[in-house]
Amino acid sequence: MVEPLLVVMAFLVGTGFSRLGMPPLLGFLLTGFFAGALSLGDRGTIQSLADLGVTLLLFTIGLKLNLRQLMAPQIWAPAFLHALIVVPLTTAMILALPWLVGIAEVELQVAATLAFALSFSSTVFAIKIFDQRGEGASLHARITVGILIVQDLMAVAYLVISAGHPPSIWALGLLGLPLLRPLLTMLMRQAGHGELLVLFGLATALGSAWLFESLHLKAGLGALLFGVLLAGDEKSAELYKSLISLKDLFLTAFFLSIGYYGLPSGQMVLVAVILSALIFLRPIIYFFLLALLRLRARTALLSGLALFNYSEFGLIVAALAVQAGLLPATWLTTLAVAMALSLFIAVPFNTHIHELYSRLASRLHRFERSRLVYEERPVSLGESEVVIFGMGRVGSGAYEYLQNHFPDRVIGVEEDTTKAAALTADxxxxxxxxxxxxxxxxxxxxxxxxxxxxxxxxxAENVEVVRLLHGLGFSGTIAVVARFPDQQKELNDLGCIAFNLYAEAGHGFAERVMEELRPA
Structure with a gap:
């Protein structure tokens, strides 16, 4: 059973960090270290819930994954080039630790294993940051997640190669997985829109994880691939949204579980601090690699800073190395502290990323290539007088209505390039x-x-747009969607017309009925 006090502590500390303008996950990390030190709660239960959270995370990543995007050089090239640069540098630093802090001599194999484990960035952190900022469909988010998936596949390859047993011969049958897509999509559509859809997603994620584990493959890889099988279907977006809250809940357990690895000695804490200091090289390396690959400075910076941390997969790789006798157990807790420190370092930068870019923009633009990738090239709004940011169901409905009142003077702006192209084609x-x-x-x-x-x-993204428009001297009318009264008040205070989707839905419903009843 999960200790009730642990849940209360996670809520209170997470709320405290949230009130300070920082992600609650930092509070969950602190709570986990405190609980681990006091042996509070059942570690096995927490770890099981954490594994479920990571499984759901990988499954939902698969639901939104476009395999063609992974083939883009802006994704696979930075992932591999970063590893080629960082692993030797980190290995050299770890080998130098005996002279720096006086620890026992580190063997080359141990140093290389640690460096490989530290070369990954956290998928959990990046997804949470993008979700909180509402940037999940942006180009920099898609590039970041693509790089993380390539890294995860590298980690999975390491886990498979270094496992004590090879994959089962029956694993060859997984080559026929695409044949399951029609059956899975049919079941997904039959599930409807309520709890059955959530249950379908949970069953598919856990079932695929169990299948791959039974075949001596990584469970998370199964969840990821089954998510990919369902991706692209019109129902997959609804399934993704229905699993978000469940995924976030179980990921809380993941951050709590890190603290149960224990606390290292004072000397190893110093080692963790040195290792966490190396993380400052990461966004710099990614920035120059992505800029070299013809991305804008802003995209390169936002992607690089989202990768500005160590990964949960690094802990998994290290744990396997400990089990195989390749790594002393003390290094596992040291890596856990280094990962936690890297998250504490990364959060302020990512929380204030837009302000940071505004200050550095003029300097960073010097590193942009003259010829950018297609998605980064400038666009024009023409002579449009009405602009709609966000062409989802609400934005598309507003476009249709306003087009009747302002013919050929309305234009939509959508951050998802595929969706924007589809709307243009329509x-x-x-x-x-x-x-x-x-x-x-x-x-x-x-x-x-x-x-x-x-x-x-x-x-938060809506408010950011309003403030940017005000900063650029926009003097026209701004109307913004809100979902709760406090959001509506904040937007009104900013001088906007705020439309509460929930409170005013009835009015829109009645208005539509009256239009249909009006005599022709």
């Missing part, structure tokens, strides 16, 4: 763009527009 005036990108807003001359509707997925 005859809707839509361009690809990131509404939270100050450079984009400046280039498209927003001061010439009269009305802006903001309908993004995240309230």
């Amino acid at each position: 005859g809707i005036a839509c361009v690809h763009g990131d509404a939270t990108d100050r450079d984009f807003l400046a280039r498209v001359a927003m001061h010439q527009r009269k009305l802006v509707l903001v309908s993004l997925t995240n309230h």
